[in-house]
Amino acid sequence: MDGRNCKRRIDLQKIILSESIKKILMNHAENENPNESCALLYGNGKIVSEVFLTKNIEESPVNFTISNEQLIEGYKIAEEKKLPVIGIFHSHPNSEAYPSSTDKKFMHSNPVVWIIYSGVNKNFKAYVLESDVVEISIQD
Numbered sequence: 209m210d211g212r213n214c215k216r217r218i219d220l221q222k223i224i225l226s227e228s229i230k231k232i233l234m235n236h237a238e239n240e241n242p243n244e245s246c247a248l249l250y251g252n253g254k255i256v257s258e259v260f261l262t263k264n265i266e267e268s269p270v271n272f273t274i275s276n277e278q279l280i281e282g283y284k285i286a287e288e289k290k291l292p293v294i295g296i297f298h299s300h301p302n303s304e305a306y307p308s309s310t311d312k313k314f315m316h317s318n319p320v321v322w323i324i325y326s327g328v329n330k331n332f333k334a335y336v337l338e339s340d341v342v343e344i345s346i347q348d
C-alpha cells in the first residue's frame with residue numbers, strides 16, 4: 209500500500225454538529241423547498257463551526273450543484289478565516305438522508321464529510337468515502 213494513499217484517507221468516525229448549526233441548515237432546507245439545498249461546512253478536525261449557505265443552481269428536488277463562483281468564494285472565505293472546508297451539506301426534500309448514486313459519484317471528487325438532511329423525517333446523517341461510502345455518527 210502506498211503511504212500517501214493512507215494519509216489521504218478520511219480518518220473520521222464522527223462529526224460534531226451543534227444544535228444551532230443544525231437549525232441554520234434545517235431553515236435553509238425549508239427555505240429552498242421543494243428543491244434540494246446545499247452548503248459548505250467549515251471547521252477544525254471533526255467540529256463544524258461555521259456554514260456557508262449556497263444556492264442550488266440546478267433548482268431540482270433530486271440533485272444539487274453549487275456554482276463555481278460560489279465554490280471559489282466559499283474556499284476564499286475558508287482561507288481568510290483559516291477554517292478549512294470539512295464538509296458538504298445538502299438536503300433530500302422527499303427521500304431519506306442516504307447518498308444517491310450521483311452523490312456517491314461526487315463524493316469521489318469531493319472527499320470531505322457529506323451531511324444529508326431528510327425533509328421526510330427531519331434526520332441528519334453523515335457519510336465519508338472509504339473504499340465504499342460509510343455512515344459516521346453525528347454528535348452535538
Ligand SMILES: [Zn+2]
Nearest residue numbers: 298307308311
Ligand atoms: Zn443527495
